[in-house]
């Protein structure tokens with residue numbers, strides 16, 4: 133009998149998820165990412181549901197341990213072992229009275245993919261179990277989405293703002309680097325931007341011990357990220373104090389696209405369990421439905437994130453412009469315009485779609501973190517959106533190529549969009565989980 137190569141890809145993905153499992157959750161990758169990340173766990177649960185539905189549910193329930201009293205779901209729940217103490221201490225979430233007492237977390241969030249994962253698991257359950265599952269997750273989700281609007285949309289414009297690039301999940305994406313250099317560059321950075329300074333920063337970095345430095349953020353940018361984080365910490369992670377004197381807040385296209393889709397899932401969950409969402413949340417959800425249009429740039433014919441305080445567009449093109457497809461709230465006309473970008477060889481069309489920035493971007497580098505490579509999670513989101521807008525061939529190609537990348541090299545963190553070179557962390561959990569999902573849901577065939 134001929135060997136079916138897709139079987140072995142699935143097995144490699146399952147092994148990765150097994151290897152990265154820790155008691156009640158999955159770490160993104162050994163060494164580089166030893167804690168639990170919010171949107172990673174959501175993507176991971178989407179894949180885990182094909183292997184073990186209980187484990188997928190445990191993965192998501194474990195996120196709730198970290199939920200703050202104000203509803204925020206933090207972007208990381210820190211591991212409790214000794215080796216993680218430096219990270220816990222660096223963040224000091226305990227300075228804020230809303231932080232949970234018995235677990236250590238960061239003081240900021242990440243894209244709200246949770247409702248998507250809850251629904252995807254629900255789809256695998258019979259109606260009685262689905263209702264029970266949704267009931268468990270309903271109030272934490274309501275609290276989280278209510279927090280997003282209450283604390284992160286102070287202008288009531290329907291777009292949530294982010295206070296640190298790490299909240300976007302697309303950490304080093306050009307709009308964030310642009311804003312960082314424009315509004316958050318401390319005076320002393322130029323003084324240490326020299327050989328000795330770099331040696332000192334490198335000695336403190338843990339990530340570049342595990343991944344070649346050229347595939348991670350550069351030393352100065354990462355130092356500036358840490359500096360912004362320290363400033364937020366000094367304000368005790370209190371949003372009013374943070375925003376009172378900040379110039380560094382962004383209404384991010386990708387994050388808001390994900391929030392819009394998550395709202396729709398939350399409505400489904402509420403309907404299934406027979407609950408009415410709180411009126412204020414319903415109003416916010418309603419208001420945010422058309423808000424992405426605020427971020428559309430006529431002239432560049434694409435979406436841009438914008439500075440949340442000045443409302444100036446940050447005109448750095450990135451993959452985020454395609455995420456409104458996933459939101460599902462844009463018109464068919466807009467969706468067609470985005471598909472044109474996807475077909476444009478100078479922009480996003482590539483042998484291994486979808487590059488995290490278009491080829492025309494001045495930031496483009498084929499292996500540099502969120503500034504060029506293809507990531508499987510953004511592929512999953514874009515393909516899901518394309519399919520719902522009826523662009524089935526485009527969706528299929530993205531999934532097919534994603535699976536091929538992993539079949540050729542294993543579940544790496546990211547890959548060159550030009551030649552498929554694997555990069556970043558090995559045995560990366562969301563890559564494994566989402567490829568499993570693509571294989572299970574879309575009956576893809578691997579060529580040869």
Ligand code: 2M8
Nearest residue numbers: 160165169171172298300301302303
């Ligand atoms: C990356 O972000 C973390 C900080 O949160 C890091 O660079 O150390 C991003 O790719 C982020 O999206 C992801 O959730 C995280 C863990 O995989 O790694």
